[in-house]
Amino acid sequence: MKPTVLTLLLLAARAFAGPAGEVSAAAYPTIQAALAANPDRMVFVPPGDHVITEKIRIRGVRSGLYGPGRIIQKNPDHPVIEIENAVDAEVRDITITRPEGAQETGKEGILAQRCRNLVIENVRVLENRTRSGAVLVTDSQGTRISRCLVRNYMRVSIDDRTQGDVSGYAFNCTDGTGIMIRYCTGTLIEGSQVVEETFRPTPETKERHKLGSFVKKNPQKGPHLSQQAWDAGYTDNWRQGSAIQVTAPETSDFTRLVNNHIENAAQGIDLHCDHVIVSGNVVNHAHIGMKAMHGSRNVLITGNQFIRNDLWAIGLMPGAAAHPATDGRQANADGGSVITGNIISDFGHGEAHWMWGMERSPFKFDAGQDADDPPLTDVLIQGNLVHNPGPVRYKYAVIIADEPSRPRNLHFSNNLFPPGTQGVSNRELTP
Secondary structure, X not given: OOOOHHHHHHHHHHHHHOOOOOEEHHHOOOHHHHHHHOOOOEEEOOOOEEEEOOOEEEEXXXXXXXXXXXXXXXXXXXXXXXXXEEEOOEEEOOEEEOOOOOOEEOOOOEEEEOOEOOEEEOOEEEOOEEOOEEEEEEOOEOOEEEOOEEEOOOEEEEEEEOOOOOOOEEEEXXXXXXXXXXXXXXXXXXXXXXEOOOOOOOHHHHXXXXXXXXXXXXXXXXXXXXXXXXXXXXXXXXXXXXXXXXXXXXXXXXXEEEOOEEEEEEEEEEXXXXXXXXXXXXXXXXXXXXXXXXXXXXEEEEOOEEEEEEEEEEEEOOOOOOEOOEOOEOOEOOEEEEEEOOEEEOOOOOOOHHHHOOOOOOEEEOOOOOOOOOOOEEEEEEOOEEEOOOOOOOOEEEEEOOOOOOOEEEEEEOOEOOOEOOEEEOOOOOO
């Protein structure tokens, strides 16, 4: 029996009003007004487009937003949603986006600060093209980000490295991070997709935006840049940002990245933190599949798929934030990590293969950036597979730095590493 017009109208009204007994934004002039009138409660965002020009602010205990509505932020100078000093807050099922003309921004889709037990679930963040993170969580504990989609988060920008004396230049780049976690503990990111469709690493994109070209130079070159790049006024490092980044060395801790899917990233997973599980992720088409550095300790990398990565797939290395123990300060050193059961396939056959020549490797274990960086130490590399049906596009399957601060105590066993054009590794692999 077909529903009557009255029945359809009642169903539509019920969907607009939200579940029985719940607060709906439809009953208020704005979503912000609904939150203000109902502190410490969840607000239903009904179907349809909800246009805003100021950020939506979520505070309190067990507050938040849920529902099928789409929130459109027309103001590029504001984030879409700001969650601050909240406990047990939730944002679920909504879509967040920006219209044409306001998609390039320096702000976030979701910005969460000083929260505890925050849940962001089944949320879509679309066309929030930012130098920051499309989703940024900072100074928080126990955050869970589940089954979300972040799509098109990169923008054209300038990476300015003229401050200080380590680099001394600024250049055109694409930048942006899909999900960024800073100064956080106990974070879980699971089952989410981070996809970039607009800025792909093609020669045409590079030429159109003059990517990699210097726009400023200091009087003197810093040590973190080659003389060749300085003289040419160009760096090939013009894809900045990451699909997922967890940073703040010596603070961010106890992180799980599980079963996420990443497409077309500069860096798929970028870690500067301790006690991490990276498991069951798929990283397709990235310059760097994943890296852990700046004092990343006790990182378990297991059961991931790295597909068509072009510079390296898995990299461990110290960075400028690593340091020895001094004056009662505990050392911040990289190592004590395990890399096991990962598959690296079609390496060097991604869209960015034209950028790197043969200077690439599926696995990279590097020396520090600064002279006092403690070396990478104590790593087990077991049961990993490199599989390339196409031609080999690397010198070595494994590159281990040979500088004085080279890695120590790396143990390899039961791996299948097809040799590159010059062999399996530039150094002997110790069982």
